[in-house]
Amino acid sequence: MKIEMKINGVKKYFEVSPDEYLVDTLRNNGYISVKRGCDTGMCGVCTVHMDGKAILSCVILSAMANGHEITTIEGVREEAKKVGEFLVSEGVEQCGYCSTGLIMNILYLEKCIENPTDEEILHYLNGNLCRCTGYSGQLRAIKKYLEVKNSESSE
Amino acid sequence: MKVVNKPFSKIDGKGLVEGKPVYTDDLAPKDALIVKVLRSPHAFAKIKKIDIKIAEKVPGVECILTYKDIDRVPFTRAGQCYPELSPYDKFILDEYVRHVGDEVAIVAAINEKAAIKAMKLIKVEYEILEPVLDLEKADGHLSLVHPEKEIFSMADIGFDRNRNIACQVKLELGDIEKTLKECDVIVKGTYSSQAQAQGMMETQRAFTYIDTYGRLIVVTSTQIPFHVRRILSTALKIPESKIRVIKPRIGGGFGAKQTANAEFYPALVTLKTGKAAKIIFSRKEVFIGTNSRHAMKFNVILGASKDGKIKAIDMIGLSDTGAYGEHSQTTIGAAAKKVLPLYNKVEACRYYGKALYTNHVTAGAFRGFGVTQGTFAIESAVNELAVELNMDPLEIRNINMIKKGETTKLLNMTTKDWGNRPMYMDSCMLEYCVSRGKELINWSEKYPRQKISSTKVRGVGMAIAQQGSGLPKIDMASATLKLNTDGFFSLLIGATDLGTGSDTILAQIAAETLGVDLDKIVVYSSDTDLTPFDSGAYASSTTYTTGNAVIEAAKNMVDLICEHGAKYFHVTKDDILFDGANITNKVTRKFISLGDFSKKITYNELFTQLVATGSFIPEKNVTPYMAGFAEVEVDLETGKVEVVEFVGVVDCGTPINPKLSKIQVEGGIVTGIGLALYEEVKYDSRGRLMTDTFMEYKLPTRKDIGKITVELAEGYEKTGPYGAKSIGEVVVNTVAPAITDAIYNATGVRVRDLPATSEKVFLKLMENTFK
Numbered sequence: 001m002k003i004e005m006k007i008n009g010v011k012k013y014f015e016v017s018p019d020e021y022l023v024d025t026l027r028n029n030g031y032i033s034v035k036r037g038c039d040t041g042m043c044g045v046c047t048v049h050m051d052g053k054a055i056l057s058c059v060i061l062s063a064m065a066n067g068h069e070i071t072t073i074e075g076v077r078e079e080a081k082k083v084g085e086f087l088v089s090e091g092v093e094q095c096g097y098c099s100t101g102l103i104m105n106i107l108y109l110e111k112c113i114e115n116p117t118d119e120e121i122l123h124y125l126n127g128n129l130c131r132c133t134g135y136s137g138q139l140r141a142i143k144k145y146l147e148v149k150n151s152e153s154s155e
Numbered sequence: 156m157k158v159v160n161k162p163f164s165k166i167d168g169k170g171l172v173e174g175k176p177v178y179t180d181d182l183a184p185k186d187a188l189i190v191k192v193l194r195s196p197h198a199f200a201k202i203k204k205i206d207i208k209i210a211e212k213v214p215g216v217e218c219i220l221t222y223k224d225i226d227r228v229p230f231t232r233a234g235q236c237y238p239e240l241s242p243y244d245k246f247i248l249d250e251y252v253r254h255v256g257d258e259v260a261i262v263a264a265i266n267e268k269a270a271i272k273a274m275k276l277i278k279v280e281y282e283i284l285e286p287v288l289d290l291e292k293a294d295g296h297l298s299l300v301h302p303e304k305e306i307f308s309m310a311d312i313g314f315d316r317n318r319n320i321a322c323q324v325k326l327e328l329g330d331i332e333k334t335l336k337e338c339d340v341i342v343k344g345t346y347s348s349q350a351q352a353q354g355m356m357e358t359q360r361a362f363t364y365i366d367t368y369g370r371l372i373v374v375t376s377t378q379i380p381f382h383v384r385r386i387l388s389t390a391l392k393i394p395e396s397k398i399r400v401i402k403p404r405i406g407g408g409f410g411a412k413q414t415a416n417a418e419f420y421p422a423l424v425t426l427k428t429g430k431a432a433k434i435i436f437s438r439k440e441v442f443i444g445t446n447s448r449h450a451m452k453f454n455v456i457l458g459a460s461k462d463g464k465i466k467a468i469d470m471i472g473l474s475d476t477g478a479y480g481e482h483s484q485t486t487i488g489a490a491a492k493k494v495l496p497l498y499n500k501v502e503a504c505r506y507y508g509k510a511l512y513t514n515h516v517t518a519g520a521f522r523g524f525g526v527t528q529g530t531f532a533i534e535s536a537v538n539e540l541a542v543e544l545n546m547d548p549l550e551i552r553n554i555n556m557i558k559k560g561e562t563t564k565l566l567n568m569t570t571k572d573w574g575n576r577p578m579y580m581d582s583c584m585l586e587y588c589v590s591r592g593k594e595l596i597n598w599s600e601k602y603p604r605q606k607i608s609s610t611k612v613r614g615v616g617m618a619i620a621q622q623g624s625g626l627p628k629i630d631m632a633s634a635t636l637k638l639n640t641d642g643f644f645s646l647l648i649g650a651t652d653l654g655t656g657s658d659t660i661l662a663q664i665a666a667e668t669l670g671v672d673l674d675k676i677v678v679y680s681s682d683t684d685l686t687p688f689d690s691g692a693y694a695s696s697t698t699y700t701t702g703n704a705v706i707e708a709a710k711n712m713v714d715l716i717c718e719h720g721a722k723y724f725h726v727t728k729d730d731i732l733f734d735g736a737n738i739t740n741k742v743t744r745k746f747i748s749l750g751d752f753s754k755k756i757t758y759n760e761l762f763t764q765l766v767a768t769g770s771f772i773p774e775k776n777v778t779p780y781m782a783g784f785a786e787v788e789v790d791l792e793t794g795k796v797e798v799v800e801f802v803g804v805v806d807c808g809t810p811i812n813p814k815l816s817k818i819q820v821e822g823g824i825v826t827g828i829g830l831a832l833y834e835e836v837k838y839d840s841r842g843r844l845m846t847d848t849f850m851e852y853k854l855p856t857r858k859d860i861g862k863i864t865v866e867l868a869e870g871y872e873k874t875g876p877y878g879a880k881s882i883g884e885v886v887v888n889t890v891a892p893a894i895t896d897a898i899y900n901a902t903g904v905r906v907r908d909l910p911a912t913s914e915k916v917f918l919k920l921m922e923n924t925f926k
Contacts, residue, residue: 017268027180032174032176032180032181033173033174033175034174035178035356035357035406036435037356037357037358037438038438038848038849039437039438039439039848040438040848040849040850042848042849042850043356043849045356072174073173073174074174077173080172080173080174081172081173083172084168084169084172084173085169085172087168087172088164088165088168088169088172089164090814090818091162091164091165091656091814091815091817091818092818093165093168093171093172093654094165094407094654094655094656094818094822095171095355095356095357095404095405095406095407095653095654096167096168096170096171096172096177096404096406096654097178097355097356097357097406097407097654098356098406099171099172099174100172100174103172122857122858123858125857126856126857126858127856128857129354129356129849129854129856130356130857131353131354131355131356131407131409131822131826131854132407132654132655132818132822133818133821133822133825134818134820134821134822134823134824134825134826134860134863135821135825135856135857135860136821136860136862136863137817137818137821138857139857
């Protein structure tokens with residue numbers, strides 16, 4: 001079937017099968033920052049934005065994304081880079097495989113809540129699994145990132 | 156120190172977080188055939204008939220392989236040095252299937268859809284056999300998991316196919332029976348831990364193609380590129396010279412990728428069709444078709460005097476290796492060899508461990524590698540002994556644990572080629588780790604329990620642990636440095652960075668030894684054609700073993716630079732000084748910068764390429780140590796256990812990169828929390844693994860872990876690179892025994908079989924109430 005999506009601001013047309021998942025359509029068409037981790041919507045690795053909201057692309061059929069706006073890391077390079085710098089500087093990108101999904105969810109979190117508490121950060125990102133870092137350093141990095149970002153925007 | 160012991164960020168970090176195409180699947184050719192593996196629905200069966208006629212007709216299918224198409228060559232998938240200590244008990248495909256998920260057929264098609272359709276159309280008739288599903292009954296079971304006679308063991312590991320025994324390990328020091336009789340107090344316990352899943356976010360995957368020279372190129376997410384080359388050569392019966400293994404970035408491994416799993420299938424397809432082929436394991440395939448931690452069960456007897464001196468340890472271990480014996484000997488061995496030396500003052504100890512075949516999913520390597528399981532048993536028993544003696548667990552450690560400069564004969568008995576001279580643990584900081592951890596958790600105030608409310612109570616518990624740093628006289632590493640024009644160096648290493656940052660710390664070590672800045676080192680890892688041999692990223696070896704090899708290579712490079720500097724200035728080598736920036740003629744004070752020198756010797760004079768290699772094999776058993784302290788809160792109404800705080804103080808010698816070391820500890824502790832509380836492994840009555848997705852199998856999330864507090868003890872290991880020891884694995888080991896002891900101190904409930912789920916704790920609370 002034919003579908004149409006706006007990916008990172010550019011209108012794209014794809015021929016997909018009805019049972020194809022968004023993660024595969026994206027990866028097959030060059031958006032390879034999107035990774036697949038678990039196939040069951042449990043690990044958060046495949047997180048992208050659909051109409052500005054964080055979703056798991058391994059459980060969304062491409063057909064369901066027809067007519068919607070999709071954003072991947074490739075579409076928010078500068079914003080993602082900033083978050084990424086904080087993760088790297090804390091040493092919590094580690095293998096990096098879950099980083100892109102995590103960053104997409106962090107970008108969504110900061111859109112939803114201006115000054116999130118630790119609990120809110122943990123709650124929003126709870127679906128992003130990571131086996132390398134033990135999460136604690138990621139919380140440190142995210143807090144530092146939000147702090148710097150907030151102080152920059154209030155300047 | 157200019158570059159080491161500094162918290163540099165990972166040199167590949169930026170590329171990773173920006174989603175650059177660096178992992179195996181990102182690099183696969185678009186036209187690669189998609190490979191799928193048909194897996195057994197039965198725990199134990201013999202294939203009576205397999206019919207691929209209809210499946211082959213599916214449009215787009217290029218090749219279907221069954222056991223009939225493959226030479227029956229026994230081999231092991233375990234990534235270890237040669238000769239391997241794992242039995243040669245695996246065939247790429249076989250007429251027997253030995254666990255639900257075992258491989259039945261290989262399908263390759265132009266797309267995934269066609270491959271899956273064909274897979275479903277393969278008709279298999281099975282003769283279902285009685286599976287071995289109870290570890291305790293495996294030895295002596297009427298069913299033999301391996302009835303075939305061709306399988307064998309390269310080394311004498313006590314392999315006995317006729318009793319379902321993959322291997323046996325024995326260790327004895329002193330007269331255990333006599334010593335136990337002399338003890339005032341005896342504590343006995345049985346402790347078991349589950350087949351924890353490694354849970355790396357990137358599943359196993361590989362792609363293959365034939366290059367211009369007719370060689371098989373294997374690009375794979377592996378911890379062991381050189382072992383993969385050797386294993387493929389054995390299994391596919393082609394010479395190693397015809398195989399090149401390339402490792403791109405790896406999305407986590409934790410030991411899962413210390414076994415070759417994915418590589419065989421695309422390789423066979425490529426050899427058969429001449430076309431590129433790719434396999435990506437689904438998450439479910441990882442659970443049912445690869446490997447996990449060995450589930451182990453230990454019977455421990457501790458004997459002590461009234462005043463708390465541990466005099467005897469008697470330990471019997473059973474390990475469930477599943478259908479194949481990968482890493483079975485080394486894990487059940489490590490469970491004692493890297494745990495018992497903690498208590499070096501014993502008069503006698505005895506260990507007998509055996510790994511048994513069952514029709515469960517195969518076990519393999521997982522961070523901690525048997526030591527985690529053995530530590531849970533011994534540390535739980537020591538904590539029980541403390542209760543029996545009415546003694547603080549810290550006091551019993553202080554009396555009995557190994558301290559700086561001490562030794563034990565066990566170290567001689569378990570270190571290859573060391574001989575009889577005493578092996579002193581000069582860099583041991585365990586005593587500091589325990590006392591510092593005590594302060595950080597505020598033990599004096601919190602031990603043993605604090606009542607929070609009528610239904611909630613908190614308790615603290617602790618444990619100690621060690622590991623190794625590489626395998627003495629077994630696993631070697633090497634590194635090559637190449638001086639490039641403009642004065643920068645290529646560091647070529649076979650070691651595989653799993654995300655830990657080993658590329659970064661090895662570059663730090665090279666920069667320090669050469670006297671240059673970190674950005675003068677570019678790292679390339681790993682490619683069996685281009686990088687020198689390294690046994691791989693396992694056994695906590697990279698910092699220590701590869702790190703020392705890098706120092707050796709860098710010293711050789713400095714020597715080469717001086718030698719060629721002498722030729723350049725027409726003086727002797729002794730007259731040359733190289734300080735990282737300049738090459739100076741000490742006599743005339745004339746100098747040339749390294750950048751100019753490298754250009755000159757390439758383009759204008761001498762006309763030579765400077766390349767230096769260094770190799771290293773550990774000789775000593777170099778052990779990192781850790782003390783772990785848990786504070787938990789137990790809900791008495793539900794049995795729910797929450798970790799309030801976990802404190803880890805770790806002796807890894809002098810850390811090459813304190814920031815990355817700290818993350819190793821935090822990550823390891825959380826893996827330990829998963830082992831202790833959440834990661835339950837369940838089989839159904841027919842031997843199917845039920846916990847085969849992340850929905851059923853619960854990795855800890857960021858809300859499940861409480862506060863993690865980490866400190867590194869400032870130590871110095873004189874045989875280590877700039878004082879460093881390993882850190883990657885030791886950090887998992889203390890968590891489960893510390894948490895279960897904290898649960899005991901809070902509630903009086905002792906969990907001896909992991910994980911300590913709410914259900915288990917609740918039922919035991921009920922038992923205690925109605926006692």
